[in-house]
Amino acid sequence: MKSTVPAVAAAQGPPGRRLEHQVFRSQRSGLPHLPTYLRQLWARRQFVHEMARSSLRAQNYGTLFGQLWLVLSPLLLGLVYFMLGDVLGNAAKTNPKYFVTLLAGLFVFNFFSSCMMQGAGSVIGGSRLIMNSHFPRLLLPITQVVIAFMRFLPSMLVFVVVHYLQHVPWTMNSLWAIPAFCCVVLFGAGLGFLFATIQVYFRDFSNFLPYLNRIWLFLSPVMYSLEQGLHKGRAEALVIKANPLSPMIGVWGDALVRNVPANMHWLAAGAGWSVVVFVFGALVFMWKEREFSVRL
Numbered sequence: 333m334k335s336t337v338p339a340v341a342a343a344q345g346p347p348g349r350r351l352e353h354q355v356f357r358s359q360r361s362g363l364p365h366l367p368t369y370l371r372q373l374w375a376r377r378q379f380v381h382e383m384a385r386s387s388l389r390a391q392n393y394g395t396l397f398g399q400l401w402l403v404l405s406p407l408l409l410g411l412v413y414f415m416l417g418d419v420l421g422n423a424a425k426t427n428p429k430y431f432v433t434l435l436a437g438l439f440v441f442n443f444f445s446s447c448m449m450q451g452a453g454s455v456i457g458g459s460r461l462i463m464n465s466h467f468p469r470l471l472l473p474i475t476q477v478v479i480a481f482m483r484f485l486p487s488m489l490v491f492v493v494v495h496y497l498q499h500v501p502w503t504m505n506s507l508w509a510i511p512a513f514c515c516v517v518l519f520g521a522g523l524g525f526l527f528a529t530i531q532v533y534f535r536d537f538s539n540f541l542p543y544l545n546r547i548w549l550f551l552s553p554v555m556y557s558l559e560q561g562l563h564k565g566r567a568e569a570l571v572i573k574a575n576p577l578s579p580m581i582g583v584w585g586d587a588l589v590r591n592v593p594a595n596m597h598w599l600a601a602g603a604g605w606s607v608v609v610f611v612f613g614a615l616v617f618m619w620k621e622r623e624f625s626v627r628l
Contacts, residue, residue, distance in 0.1 A: 406487035437554035451524020518606035525613035580585030594621035
């Protein structure tokens, strides 16, 4: 699948000679042949894995201190937000398991945030690769999802330790965290696809994303449970209820901390949002990817 189409134009040169030069114009946007495209994606799965590993090695995650930082960073972040919630809201006194509740929501939100924000910059960051190689461009944001997952795993080791220290039991209801996490993966990946496309056309979009991410954090049931959020003031409850992440994180927290069965309405809402956004983001990305080489 070519990104550009050469048009040959003639130019007058020295007497008796004609000079030719090529003008590259982008092809008209359109979806590729999806079965072929998906086969190409699957055939390059090893490429995604190796590119994710090389990116992590470039960030010193292959060293002892780099791996140690993967554990310390989420723990320190959790302590910062714990102090914030305890000082401002007296949360630790009203909820003895507040720290493990906070870590559960914070770690899964950070995973979602990495999928979204790193995915958004994946095409711009991989511009040299795009200009010099032929491959399905969707591999770039998918690689960022894999990198986010590799960073997420050490944070869950921290969560398991805190989970044990706060004497929170593991039950069969804890397995409901798996479909909730799958919803977060699809939702974050879909937004990463969509935002990567937008950022190719509007480079300043990257300046807006950190603010969107921070606002989204405070509107999500991370520093409080979803039940508490839905019982806030009417306006706040409506915003939290309209947040697509709320049902996903709500089911995640219920499974890992409160050990209750998943609320099927929340799970269905989270699954609906994640599938729609994932499919929409992927289609928009594939529809526009043939123009990326010219836009970059």
